[in-house]
Amino acid sequence: MVPYIIPLSLILFIIQANPSTGAQINETTIPQGSQINTVGTQSWVSPSGRFAFGFYPEGEGFSIGVWLVTGATRTIVWTAFRDDPPVSGGSILLTAGGSLQWIPANQGSQGKLISAAPNSATSAAILDNGNFVLYDAKKQVLWSTFGSPMDTILPGQNLLPGNQLFSSISNTNHATGKYRLSNQEDGNLVMYPIGTVDPGSAYWASGTFGQGLLLTLSLDLNGTLWLFDRNSSYTKMLFLTNQSLSTSPDSESYYRLTLDADGLLRLYAHVFFKKGREPLTKIEWLEPSSNDRCGVKGVCGPNSFCQVTASGETSCSCLPGFEFSSANQTTQGCWRVRTGGCTGNSSNGDIGPTATMVMVKNTSWSDLSYNVPPQTTTMEECKAICLSDCACEIAMFDTYCSKQMLPMRYGKIDHSSNTTLFVKSLYCSASATNSPGTQGLHNIKMLNLIRRVLASDRTLSMI
Numbered sequence: 001m002v003p004y005i006i007p008l009s010l011i012l013f014i015i016q017a018n019p020s021t022g023a024q025i026n027e028t029t030i031p032q033g034s035q036i037n038t039v040g041t042q043s044w045v046s047p048s049g050r051f052a053f054g055f056y057p058e059g060e061g062f063s064i065g066v067w068l069v070t071g072a073t074r075t076i077v078w079t080a081f082r083d084d085p086p087v088s089g090g091s092i093l094l095t096a097g098g099s100l101q102w103i104p105a106n107q108g109s110q111g112k113l114i115s116a117a118p119n120s121a122t123s124a125a126i127l128d129n130g131n132f133v134l135y136d137a138k139k140q141v142l143w144s145t146f147g148s149p150m151d152t153i154l155p156g157q158n159l160l161p162g163n164q165l166f167s168s169i170s171n172t173n174h175a176t177g178k179y180r181l182s183n184q185e186d187g188n189l190v191m192y193p194i195g196t197v198d199p200g201s202a203y204w205a206s207g208t209f210g211q212g213l214l215l216t217l218s219l220d221l222n223g224t225l226w227l228f229d230r231n232s233s234y235t236k237m238l239f240l241t242n243q244s245l246s247t248s249p250d251s252e253s254y255y256r257l258t259l260d261a262d263g264l265l266r267l268y269a270h271v272f273f274k275k276g277r278e279p280l281t282k283i284e285w286l287e288p289s290s291n292d293r294c295g296v297k298g299v300c301g302p303n304s305f306c307q308v309t310a311s312g313e314t315s316c317s318c319l320p321g322f323e324f325s326s327a328n329q330t331t332q333g334c335w336r337v338r339t340g341g342c343t344g345n346s347s348n349g350d351i352g353p354t355a356t357m358v359m360v361k362n363t364s365w366s367d368l369s370y371n372v373p374p375q376t377t378t379m380e381e382c383k384a385i386c387l388s389d390c391a392c393e394i395a396m397f398d399t400y401c402s403k404q405m406l407p408m409r410y411g412k413i414d415h416s417s418n419t420t421l422f423v424k425s426l427y428c429s430a431s432a433t434n435s436p437g438t439q440g441l442h443n444i445k446m447l448n449l450i451r452r453v454l455a456s457d458r459t460l461s462m463i
């Protein structure tokens with residue numbers, strides 16, 4: 001199945017050129033007036049046939065982007081309007097006025113500019129390196145997909161100082177996901193969950209800050225991933241692909257660096273064989289390198305902790321006394337189970353909510369303590385200090401005691417952790433459980449809560 005057939009008229013325009021670097025990268029030139037559409041030729045293909053720009057199916061409709069042709073499948077490396085819903089059809093046109101537009105099939109609705117190029121383009125091109133560009137009359141690049149990276153960089157596409165990659169929601173939904181890789185202007189390359197900027201939320205960093213450098217992240221055709229400073233000779237190698245393993249006369253490797261939907265940064269090699277075999281995808285390098293999927297901060301929301309299941313997936317669990325804030329979305333975090341039912345009516349035998357401390361072992365958390373009692377505080381004292389402090393929600397003890405408020409962040413199961421948590425849990429006094437009527441009903445709810453808390457305590461102790 002080859003949905004992207006190059007029209008004859010276009011083959012005439014395949015030339016070798018790259019005036020900016022001097023390096024020869026073959027390209028398919030797309031003159032003004034050219035168009036593709038979802039019912040006919042869906043894409044413009046680079047001369048090697050490896051890269052294409054155009055419509056690809058996503059969800060119920062189509063997205064517009066650039067992909068690597070990997071056998072029967074495709075690997076998306078760039079997407080236009082990634083956060084808009086897919087389009088139902090239509091065409092992409094390089095107009096006579098030099099703008100690249102998506103034109104809907106339904107004549108009534110409004111088209112959309114795919115690039116906000118400052119000047120009108122005289123031609124476009126899809127290059128053999130995966131770059132899709134708009135040229136002016138002097139063949140200067142007006143706009144390129146390499147200039148606006150999304151979740152992936154390709155060889156030749158640098159991540160410049162101040163730029164970021166944003167992960168996709170999933171392999172099949174390329175809208176902005178949960179993680180970002182920031183090439184910070186302090187010289188550090190850092191991964192964070194989206195919506196956070198504090199160093200405590202970072203889950204990986206290149207450690208290249210504070211040297212007064214503005215670094216560029218670069219991937220070479222041979223799979224070398226490195227950082228360099230344009231103004232000095234400073235370079236830092238992040239990964240060197242073993243050429244003796246990757247090069248062979250019978251195959252050809254295409255590399256890409258992608259911040260994946262799960263928050264891991266992976267360097268992939270797509271190996272194409274000269275003879276018949278289906279292409280192979282290899283992971284050459286990844287960070288965080290432990291492949292600890294729970295080490296990616298933000299996998300689980302506040303007050304929950306992450307665990308890698310037997311199948312290698314992640315799952316989130318609430319702290320004891322908490323439940324998922326959205327029952328269907330276990331990655332969104334947890335809130336306290338409401339301790340309704342306490343009337344505070346002492347003549348009823350109800351002496352109001354009572355607090356207890358529920359122990360959780362073998363987890364680790366981000367430490368955002370608001371108070372640290374003296375170093376000499378023992379574990380038992382730590383628990384008691386928190387219990388008697390209204391503001392304290394959780395006592396955290398490892399080598400020292402600390403008092404924490406909610407939310408607790410970035411929790412994960414960690415068998416090498418010596419951290420013990422004591423989670424304050426509220427329940428109504430036991431004497432009130434003898435009361436009849438609605439009070440009794442409330443108390444049954446409370447008893448259930450206590451049972452749940454105790455049950456989760458048992459589960460946790462067994463982990």
Ligand SMILES: *[C@@H]1O[C@H](CO)[C@@H](O)[C@H](O)[C@H]1NC(C)=O
Pocket residue numbers: 016024025026047128
């Ligand atoms: C460009 O295309 C020509 C003709 O197909 C080929 O011989 C040459 O190796 C290509 N150059 C590059 C850099 O891929």
Ligand SMILES: *[C@@H]1O[C@H](CO)[C@@H](O)[C@H](O)[C@H]1NC(C)=O
Pocket residue numbers: 213214230231
């Ligand atoms: C290089 O140095 C010049 C002059 O000091 C400065 O203006 C420029 O921002 C620097 N560029 C980079 C990428 O460090």
Ligand SMILES: *[C@@H]1O[C@H](CO)[C@@H](O)[C@H](O)[C@H]1NC(C)=O
Pocket residue numbers: 220221222224240243
């Ligand atoms: C990879 O290519 C770069 C140029 O892009 C070159 O400087 C480097 O030596 C090459 N590395 C290997 C291992 O071949």
Ligand SMILES: *[C@@H]1O[C@H](CO)[C@@H](O)[C@H](O)[C@H]1NC(C)=O
Pocket residue numbers: 242243244245
């Ligand atoms: C690359 O792989 C070859 C073959 O497995 C091995 O002999 C060689 O030591 C490796 N080189 C490096 C630098 O790891």
Ligand SMILES: *[C@@H]1O[C@H](CO)[C@@H](O)[C@H](O)[C@H]1NC(C)=O
Pocket residue numbers: 327328
């Ligand atoms: C949870 O998912 C089920 C099945 O997809 C759906 O019927 C239900 O409405 C959802 N509930 C909430 C609270 O989103």
Ligand SMILES: *[C@@H]1O[C@H](CO)[C@@H](O)[C@H](O)[C@H]1NC(C)=O
Pocket residue numbers: 343345346347348
């Ligand atoms: C407290 O409980 C007693 C006995 O059940 C009842 O008579 C009284 O009205 C209650 N007071 C309040 C404020 O609910």
Ligand SMILES: *[C@@H]1O[C@H](CO)[C@@H](O)[C@H](O)[C@H]1NC(C)=O
Pocket residue numbers: 416417418
């Ligand atoms: C946990 O405690 C044990 C025994 O006290 C100690 O040997 C170990 O190094 C500690 N682990 C960590 C991660 O602190």
Ligand SMILES: *[C@@H]1O[C@H](CO)[C@@H](O)[C@H](O)[C@H]1NC(C)=O
Pocket residue numbers: 361362415416460461462463
């Ligand atoms: C915590 O993990 C360690 C190591 O797997 C295990 O020996 C210990 O029993 C666990 N503790 C609890 C309370 O589950």
